[in-house]
Amino acid sequence: MSLEEFSSNYGDVTLNELQSTADPKAGKWREAVEGKEWTDVSDLVEEMAGSEVLIRGRINRLKSSKVLFLILRQSGFTVQCVAKQSEETDVMIKYLKQLSCESFVDVIGVVVIPKDPVKGTTQQVEIQMRKVYCVNKALTRLPITVEDAARSEEDIEKSLKDNKKAAPRVNQDTRLNNRVIDIRTPANQAIFRLVCHVENFFREKLLSKAFVGIHTPKLMAGSSEGGSAVFRLECKGQPACLAQSPQLHKQMAICGDLRRVFEIGPVFRAEDSFTHRHLCEFVGLDVEMEIHKHYSEIMDLVDELFVFIFTSLNEKCKKELEAVGKQYPFEPLKFLEKTLRLTFEEGVQMLKEAGVEVDPFGDLNTESERKLGQLVLEKYNTEFYILHRYPTAVRPFYTMPCADNPLYSNSFDVFIRGEEIISGAQRVHIPEVLEKRAGECGIDVKTISTYIDSFRYGAPPHGGFGVGLERVIMLFCALNNIRKTSLFPRDPQRLTP
Amino acid sequence: MSLEEFSSNYGDVTLNELQSTADPKAGKWREAVEGKEWTDVSDLVEEMAGSEVLIRGRINRLKSSKVLFLILRQSGFTVQCVAKQSEETDVMIKYLKQLSCESFVDVIGVVVIPKDPVKGTTQQVEIQMRKVYCVNKALTRLPITVEDAARSEEDIEKSLKDNKKAAPRVNQDTRLNNRVIDIRTPANQAIFRLVCHVENFFREKLLSKAFVGIHTPKLMAGSSEGGSAVFRLECKGQPACLAQSPQLHKQMAICGDLRRVFEIGPVFRAEDSFTHRHLCEFVGLDVEMEIHKHYSEIMDLVDELFVFIFTSLNEKCKKELEAVGKQYPFEPLKFLEKTLRLTFEEGVQMLKEAGVEVDPFGDLNTESERKLGQLVLEKYNTEFYILHRYPTAVRPFYTMPCADNPLYSNSFDVFIRGEEIISGAQRVHIPEVLEKRAGECGIDVKTISTYIDSFRYGAPPHGGFGVGLERVIMLFCALNNIRKTSLFPRDPQRLTP
Structure with missing residues (x-):
């Protein structure tokens, strides 16, 4: 092949072609x-040795000695592509x-099994490059690099020990400012x-149970369930707000005979608190069902x-969990086949015995919740449990009080690793009781008349219950x-x- | 059994019990x-004859002659329950x-096969009532009745013919004002x-293709993609708005290497137009993918x-489609195994040949779309087709112009029964071209700098494309x-x- 002929083997793809x-x-x-199919990087395996493939990916890294190494990355997967120096390839390598x-870049090359195992790539084959075309160019200097964003704390400590200088750490805010680059790391790809798998498993189980x-x-017209954490706006001259939860409407769907419903959608909370576990907008997984x-x-x-x-996460998402753990090491969640249920009273008693006094008719604060999580883990060997029969005083007005003691309610919270993740309850479905409870809680019954009326037509x-999707994976992976x-x-x- | 003993067989369930x-x-x-399981009305079949069941449902209707008939309804399904007059049952029947x-009500009774087929119920068995308890009472006078709300136009016409007086018709607005009752009709239950099935099929197919x-x-900070149809609000002192589509963020997810993504979620449009096909909030089915x-x-x-x-709808949702068709008769959608694709130019030509002149570089109005739908149906026998290569002038700035003619673009709309349902395109992924196109469309590039910057880091x-979930079922069922x-x-x- 002449050098001129070879020059058709590399170069920038033109706009017209794209x-x-x-x-x-x-x-x-x-x-x-023309006529070729693209192969995914994650599909490149030893069985393909000898065959020519076409792959598209990002340049993760370029190294050159006698041989040019191009580490190609596609989602979280990487493969090493090589070009040996020769008279022909010289200009291509310069390019x-x-x-x-x-x-x-699009690489056309032959799959080979390298003599020594490749370090630092996910795929254990190499690609001998025949042709390479640049499909799209990134800026030379990026605000953050994927390499930096993908570094674990362990690696940073190691670099400090080895080189007396810590490798760069990208802080949370810088990551978010450059989220488009940040989400390219293997941990974030996973x-x-x-998150998508949790949603799928959630839907799969509920759909199988006729939800x-x-x-x-x-x-929403007016001000939702009330309170200050509401985003207000105007709709065509009417005062309106964003739903803080699908609570009222999912109950109305039950009154409308849908029997068992779930909703996955955004929930808006104009929170003032800037914590590790609160967002102004998150994805709510909500369930409402008839009970017998x-x-x-x-x-x-x-x-x-x-x-x-x-x-299902443990069985079907091994690769993803591994990728997360590589950057953010965590212990697998301890949970029982049959989830532990404790009453609020039992929880208070456990805390008391451990020297923590809490109000038996008040709510648990974050600290007590964590402490109780520890005690439960020690006693029952689980990091996932249900605490039920909460004091009526700390639950919303629409919560059904207990039959045997109105100071407690038919409600529950669920905890993962000492943090509350799910909140649920039986609701009051009798309009007279609902009105009474609303009054006792200082709510003007007139402002929620549509809601209360829904129960007058037979309920x-x-x-x-409701769960935050983001919290499930955060707590499952101990992020x-x-x-x-x-x-x-x-x-x-x-x-x- | 004494009368006193029998009195434990019926009555109101107390609050305490609930x-x-x-x-x-x-x-x-x-x-x-105690110890009994509830059976769903839809599960009551002839094979169960002789066995005792416990069922919960609403009183759909009560009729009495020598025998009391209670039509029990659960979701869209109905069964006839009977109580024969006797000394014992007399008080129960009065109750x-x-x-x-x-x-x-909760009914405990024995499943029997009636001598004559039961008219007007979905289930073909009868329940001989032994015990009946009222779980929750509806108001005696409801704002609308399910019977009225479930009536078809055909039935209304028939009633006029038979009785010289039309049976009540519940108009759309009254339905919506009393939605909790309205959604109990068999058609709405279906x-x-x-709608849920469409979402499931959509997800199933995309998940199987690595989305x-x-x-x-x-x-969103600022004003979304701009335009007047934006809901504005304030977030902690900052001007903000509600996303009119996930367009920018789904593209950013692609720049973040997620490769093929979909989103199902609310889309907000501060529309002024009050039409049969526009809402201020609808569920968007959005897709974005790398292309080779x-x-x-x-x-x-x-x-x-x-x-x-x-x-899948036709094969797996026969009962639901039948229930819809009973109240709102419709012809099954005509579609081809391989969807017809026409270019915009071809569409314009077809219209021209039919005597409809349209601007070859303008958009089609609703009327032309309908007309073209008719022509396509006549010529190709399909009510579902793709029209592509739309004029660049009528598409958003981020649409990729065609390689061979910049007046046309790599875009498409999809039509069902003459109405546009899907809009899609290849996007401009080259920041310089994107800036130029934004400028040509009169958009201040500074206001969308985060978006454009996403493409500078390699894209x-x-x-x-995007679809409205509500429109899919509306047009599939010709509502x-x-x-x-x-x-x-x-x-x-x-x-x-």
Whole structure:
């Protein structure tokens, strides 16, 4: 092959070629890929040795000695591509060397099994490059690098020990400011796939139990369930607000005979608190269902559903969990096949015996919750449990009081690793009782008349619960910040990107 | 059995019993249901003849002659329960007669096969009532009745013919004002299950093709993609707005290497227009994906995805489609196994040949779209087709112009029964071209700098599309109003219930 002929084996793809041209002769890239299929990097395995493949990915890294090494990355997966120096490849290698990291390239090459195992790539084959085309160029200097963003604390400590100088650490805020680059790290690629899996498992189990997925409105007249944490706006001259939960509408769906419903959708809270576990917008997983005679029917579902989600994550998402653990090491969640249930009174007693005095008719604060989590772990060897029969005083007005003692209610919270993740209860479905409870809680009954009226047209006993999707993966993987499991998080200080 | 003993066989369930009491002796209902399982009305079949069942449902209707007939309804399913007059049952029948329609009752009775087929119920067995308890009472006078709300136009016409007086027709607005009752009709029970099925089929197909489900924020700094149809609000002192689509963030997810993403979530449009097909809030089904070389890859997906959805609806949702058709008769959607693709130019030509002149570089109005739908149906025998290569001038600035003619773009719309349902395109992934296009469209580049910057860090060729979930079922079932497929619709005049 002449040098001139070889020059058609590399170069920049032209805009015209990328505009979906149908002309196979539009350019050298277009000609080179004609009739070829692309192979995913994650599919490159030893069985393919000897065959030619076409792959697209980002330049993760370029190294050159006698041989040019191009580490190609696609999602979290990497493969080493090589070009040996020769008279022919000389100009191609020069061309490659000037390409910036994160640029997209199409590589046509042959799969080979290297003599020594490749270190630092996920795939254990190598690609001998025949042709390389740059599909899209990244800026030479990026605000953060994927390499820095992917570094674990352990690696940073190691670099300090080895080189007397710590390798760069990208802080949470810088990550979020450059989220488009940050989410390219193997850990983040895994996290957002895990979030999707949780949603899938959640839906799968509920659909198998005759639940119907619904969508309730986020734009509400007036001020939602009230309170200060409401985003207010104006709709065509009317005062309106964003739903703080699908509570009222999911109950109305039950009054509308949908019997068992779930909703997955955004929930808006104008929180002032800037904590590791609160967002102004998160994805709510909400459930509401008819019950026949006892709120334990709801806890039975929580039990079965979450044991199914955790088990499925462990069984079906091994690669993703491994990728997360590599950057953020964590111990697998300890949970029982049959979820532990304690009453609030029993919890208070356990705390008391451990020297922590709490108000038996008040709520637990974050610290007591953590402490109780520890005690439960020691005594029952589980980091996932249900605490039920909460004091009526600390639950919303629509919570059904207990039959035997109105100071307690048919409600529950669920904890993972000492943090509350689920809140649920049997609801009051009798309008007169609902009105009375609202009054006792200082709520003007007139402002919620549509809601209360829904129960006048015949309503079944029912209950439900709500979970934050981002919290499930945060706590399952013991991550330290809810912003790590929200793709583009929103908090009191952040509305971008 | 003495009359006194028999009196434990009927009556109102007490509040105490409904508060999840654990005491099996708490009341006569609690004692009667102890150890029993509830059977769904839809599960009552002839094979169960002779066995005793416990069922819960609403009183759909009460009729009495020598025998008392109680039609019990659960979701869209109905069964006839009977009590023969006797000395014993006399008081029970009196008790039953005073119960209001839509009240919930628990019936314990024996399944029998009636001599004559039962008319007007979905189940073909009868229940001989032994015990009946009222779980919850509905008001005696309801704002609308389920019977009226479930009546078809055909039945109304028939009543006029038979009785010289039309049976009541519940108009759309009254339905929505009393949505909790309205959604109890068999047609509505079916519609909201169909909506859920569409979502399930959509997810199933995309997940099988390595798509990742994501959630992007609805709270945005500034003013979204701009335009007047934006809901504005304030977030902690900052101007903000509600996302009009996940467009920018789904593209950023692609720049973040998620490769193929979909999102199902609310989309907010501060529409002024009050039409049969627009809502201020609807559920968007959004897709964005890397493409290798041609935007036809996106159309291929649309084709496969929607043919799958339509086929699955027809095969797996027969009962639901039948229930809808009973109240709102419709012809099954005509679609091809391989979806027809026409270019915009071809569409314009077809219209021209039919005597309809349209601007070859303008958009089609609703009327031309309908007309073209008719022409396509006549010529190709399909009510579902793709129209692609739209004029660049009528598409958003981020649409990729065609390689061979910049006046056309790599974009498409998809139509069902003459109405646009999907809009999609290849996007401009090159920041310089994007800036130029934004400028040409009169958009201040500074206001979308975060978006444009996302493409500076390396971006793959990509594209996607968006669909309104409510429109899919509306058009598949040829319903005349989008409000029929939205559980609690929001339009310029409606923010409640």
